Amino acid sequence: MTTSLSHLLARESSEKSGTVASSDSGRTAAARNYACEQDDSVVKHATILDIDPSSRLPKDGMTFRKPTVDSLLQRGPSEIMSEIKGHRTSIRWVHLRSNCMSWIEDLMEKVCEERHISMQDHNSQRPSTPVKINPLLRKDLWAHLFHGKASDQIQTRFMGPTCTPFSIDLEDEQSDSTSESTKGPRNNLVLYLPYLNWELAQSWKQRQELIQEAREGREISGQADSELIKMYLHHDTSPLHDRRTLHQAYYHDFGMTRSLPKYDQVMQRFTAEMTSEQEAKLLVVDQLWLWIIKGKGSNGQDNDEPMPDLVITAFPGRFNGCYDSADVYHGVIEHLERGLEPPLRSANDLAAVIVEHCTGVFFQRQLEADKWFLEFYAAAIGVIRDKQKAAFTRFCFTSQELEELQINQTSLLEVSRKLEDAAFSISVEATLFSQIKDIIDELECIDYILGRQDDMVRALTRTQKSRSLRTVSDIVKERRNTWAGIARTAKIAYTEIQAQMDLKQKQSSLAEARTNRYQVEDSARHGRIMLLFTVVTIIFLPMSFLATWFGMNLKEEDSGQLTLGLIAAVVFPISIVIAIVALVFAFSQRLRDWLASCIEKIIGGTLAILGIHGGRSTTMSMHSGLRRDRERPRRFDLRLRRLTESELDDEINDRRHSDDQIV
Template sequence: MTSPTSSSSSNEPSSSLQPRDSISAASGSTIVVERNDACKADETSKKHAVILDISLSSTGSSYDMTFKKPSIDELLHRGPAAIMNGAAHRKPSIRWVHLRSNVMFWVEQLMDRVCEERRIQVPDNPSKRPGSPTRLNPMLRKDLWYHLFHGKASDQIQTRFMGPACTPFSVDVEDEQSDSSSEADAGATRGPRNNLVMYMPYLNWESVKAWDERQQLIGDINGKRSCRPQADTEFVRDYLHHNTSPLHDRRTLHQAYYHDFGMTRPLPDYDQVMHRFTAKLDEGEAKLVIVDQLWLWVIKGGTFTDGDSAEAHPDLVVTAFPQRFNGEYNSADIYHGIIQHLERGLEPSLRTINDLVALIVEHCTGVFFQRQLESDKWFMEFFAAAIGLVRDDKTAAFNKFCVAVQELERLQARQASLIELSRKLESSDFSIALETGLFKEIKDIIDELGCIDYILARQEDVVKSLTRTYRSRAVKNVSEMVSERKESWKRIAETAQVAYNEIQAQMDIKQKQSSLAEARSNRYQAEDSARHGRIMLLFTVVTIIFLPLSFMATWFGMNVKGLEDNSQLNLALIAAIIFPVSVVIAIVALAFAFSERLRDRTAGIIEKILDTLLACLPVHGSESAARRRRSQVRDMGRPPRWDVRIRGTDPDMEMQ
């Protein structure tokens, strides 16, 4: 294990160093790590950068670290070399410059200072296009910088990001013509490609409270309203809508995934699984999954000559990734984690610039996978717990459904009434309302896991490219960890997909059972209706038979003039009159009741008689009837589309 020694320096007189912690090394020696201001929060709203000079010993067993925290304005005006001149006891081997936000303007100005310090030629830009830079910085060529800037044509903040890339390059620029018709040839380089630029998205989290405050600040700035004082108010106002080199702010998981859909309008708010679970623990400490960006440049050092003078410069690492909103500190702060790792001399140890790059990438890719909320909880476990709750609710609903099916079978076995069966079928156990809610929840989980897998896949591609460029053990270990994490999330996504399929199958079973039970109920209802129909038929037949009898009996029993001699009639004569007439009437009525053909024929005969009578009468109705008959005869041979009733025209008028 290497033994670090840290010291602090700034423009103001530094305070005396106080012991901070003691850690026992593997060899049994004790490493004393002293307090410094590298992790100290900014006391004003003015943004500061961090410059860390690392001086490696000749044996590589130890290193000294010297920190400075210049303001952004000072860094961009003087440059890192001038600020750190004489700060370290030994000449640094590695210099790390860290910008605490993804601001394109800062990077462009800093790279100009780096080129000046290292006497790197920066040719003039022949392009006269409005908004184009006046000089072509070899570290910010079009293909390395502006062409990877997404969202420059949109006014939506969430669309801004640098496309994932890891590209070695040379600072020896041969030619770059921004107005050239061949963009592939613009900015070609020659010389050793031993420098590196990398843009990588990574997962992080932020408190819902801080996120809402930042969105309120952005809304106030966009609406040109007075802003509530915050630590980042001036910084966001200055760079949020910069003309050519704006701030790339932090994005939620869905904003990063659906960035193309948000080019013209803000995306709706999505209810994240992380938000729901952390809010259950403590509403005031609810968390959101967000996506940050790591911008990293590696510029190899050496002796740079300018005429007769020569100057040696260390290997330079420039990074830009955001800190917590308003500069708040917590255990997930990546920059603090890197500094603590270097101070305590933890493994993997720092021996070359490749180790520093691997350390930075490891902390960025691993911050989301640390235990942050509880001593026994990972963020990954919250997604697994959410899937488990969905499956538990699904299983409980299925068990209730099985019990309800058995009860329904018992009701049908004892031939319960339709009312009982209907009430049972209308119970919540046969409803898919619960499954519908679970279906939506698991769909949201799968959607979030898909977003996470998308970010992890971009990470894996970038880190694999880094592995091909830097063939060191430390970088390879980081690549393996990124691949393992992606596989872990893939397994969680597979579990979520299994739950999704199970809920679908359960909904299908319930729907099939409901359809089967409904079919049985319809059959029972049809049988019941048939029984009622037979009863009504019996009443109809009895009525048809006895109605003429009762009428005839009533007729002969009336005490009216003309029927005085009814009492003289004997029973046989009355029966001979009543029964035959009643039988004839009953037979005719029953024939009409049960024979549809007889009813149709009788109706046709009556219609023909009426048409004949109307034709004989000198009225307009006869002409209309005759015309209607002619139309019916003529239309029998026509296709349906020529039907005059559909067209609404008079056929005789058409013929004229």
């Protein structure tokens, strides 16, 4: 944001003391603008905002300071804000722009010191060395919710979603909440909430390269977050929680021992097609850490000042300090400056604004037309359904053409070529099936995050009575229902593609069955022709042989001239007998079995008379061979003979009836 040169010099001088001072009262527009400036330097800054709800205009009741993180952790928010004279506050917001556990622990220790919250002893296994516990970061509110501490994979780090009211006094926590013996109410709150956001693919790549340099121990370039990553990424006990991709957040358990494979996101593909690979958008999951610590009034002592209600938050900003519509922090500041309806009156209302922006940054319609993410998935599903319907139309048209070819009894070659048409292939459906599965998988990941949000916001509404929180809860529920509708549409497309693949497979099986039937019919016709040639050959072959025999030009001593009647009397009876015997043996299975049995008995008897060993075994082997012959399927010529009769028509009619039922 543009400011005057004198103001920039004032800012530079004030940064030496660890803060960005506001002019005079700290309420000028320039001072407010500094709260929204890019944090693109290597040194990380925090934000302290004091709010006076009694001010007439929201801007007049807001006082900013932007100290460095080191200054905040060393001096504390109260000491820094005490330098500003003439302002009142009942709500104080301290924001850290990274999910760094070490920062939170140091800040909470300073808050306890400022608010005179005593560290309480906890009985350890060694009575001689009692453990001091920060009431704001008890193990059940902090360490026990740290997921991924035993893994060296960065994507497994996150705080388990929770919304828990607590008391500063441990005795209150250990006593029954319904008991009247408690010393104070559980009016403080801790909230860990995952929420969806987006990042440029180019920025994400640069971030991963920076992390890889830190992991390998190489010298890190002087980019924003370079010192943060170098110092806290691999901290032993309180490391930095970096933002994760959508699939890393959903499959966090699978990445405990190894990094997850790269998933090609739907939104990334669509935005890359609309703009470029560098400007593509990537879905990420951030964390909101929020504490509400109730203040206390003055006891009348000189050094005892009233403490305002304190709201502490931590969530990541944009990489390299880039400002765009996905920056939650800037959205909250601008919202507070515009004013709320109803007006902000308490720390709960401020928490509602922060939660609303965190849960809504993924859903709001941006100034850029390519950042309403609901439309990406609806458009992706629409494209897949259009391709599926186009493939189905081609399939129906080609099936009709194939049906006409089969009805017109076109040659098998043309039918086979038509069956090889691309319309009968499932390659298009297989590609669409893979794409819709990816979309459904991403929608399940999104619903997983939205489900955690819904649970936490409803719990927040139950514990902190606020009209603003109830409104946020209703909005979160409505957004989840909207995405559930998109998921239902994707599952319908998934079912349609699956049904279309099954239909194509059935059509392919049906077409093959019809083709096989036509092949059987052609084989039957060819078989009849072969049978006719065989019969003619059997009948005329003996006659031809005998006629040739009598036609030989041979000379004998008592040779005479044979008459035609004598030759016919010899040729025709013998030929007829041979033809009849051959045809009978060809078409009679029983006669062939009888002849084989006779031959078997003759051979067995001969071997027995000659005294040759193995006659019995030979006979048994012949018996077993005959049994095998009987068990074999009937000869093809007999099947062709059956098909020539009326049963062929019955079989064809039955097949056509079954085909009509399938269609």
